Amino acid sequence: MILYYSSTGNTEFIAHQLAKRLDDSAVNLLERIKTNNMSVLKSDKPFIICSPIYVCEMPRFLASYLKKAILKGNRQIYFVFTSGGYSGIASTLAKRLAHQKKMIYMGCADFKMPRNYIISKRYPLQSRDENKKRLLGAKEKLPLVAAAIKRGDRLKSRYIFLFEKLITLPFNPIWVKYKQPDELFYTKDTCIGCGKCARVCPVNNICIKNRRPVWQHKCNHCMACINACPVRAIEYRGSTEGRELYHINKYVNKKYL
């Protein structure tokens, strides 16, 4: 069983492609995370967790959901990450998570995908050509990863240096606390009050008041709300105005999903 979370479609694409190749099912965890649904997930095949990378690790809301999730059946667990090119210490934490769950850690695979962190000018998005190149690269890598999982091989991830752990572990809580505030999200008059932004928020950070989204200050910066808006009515002050947003649907035909 493939369990995934995805805000802008990269991880969803990889999860569904793996599911097709492994003749397995891909389960979107969004609703389960939002509603804290801990009903049993049972699989005869190995569990495969597909996750984006947020600041050098798995999103914390996903990691804490998985920690509590009841996974029954097969005891093997693989991890597949999508990132903008640097997955940091995610594999170390994935191994730790597998051990905490008393499961057999089968390794991690990394897919270098288009970067989706659009609200900071410090991390500019790639060009459309670069995005296409990355997606092509991912498509080429997919059959190799699927074949290794099918054979029951352990996936080999790169070596994590001690300094990476020493930097990331204390840095992340600081980032989480002091990251750019969600007060800077705003809606334009084109907002139709459809509530899609609230529905895609994994941490229920958005409530709709007077047909407009209001952010509740526990944002994880996943970029789902701003990218999901059907009329592009959401902006982040000082950084997204006039910029192209990112969602994989702009590049990949929906039939792949």
Ligand SMILES: Cc1cc2nc3c(=O)[nH]c(=O)nc-3n(C[C@H](O)[C@H](O)[C@H](O)COP(=O)(O)O)c2cc1C
């Ligand atoms: C809050 C946030 C933090 C991110 N941090 C990293 C990072 O540390 N390293 C990296 O290579 N990409 C990083 N990215 C980029 C995403 O991991 C990448 O675009 C991923 O494929 C998005 O997956 P999704 O479309 O399934 O949500 C970050 C994105 C977000 C939204």
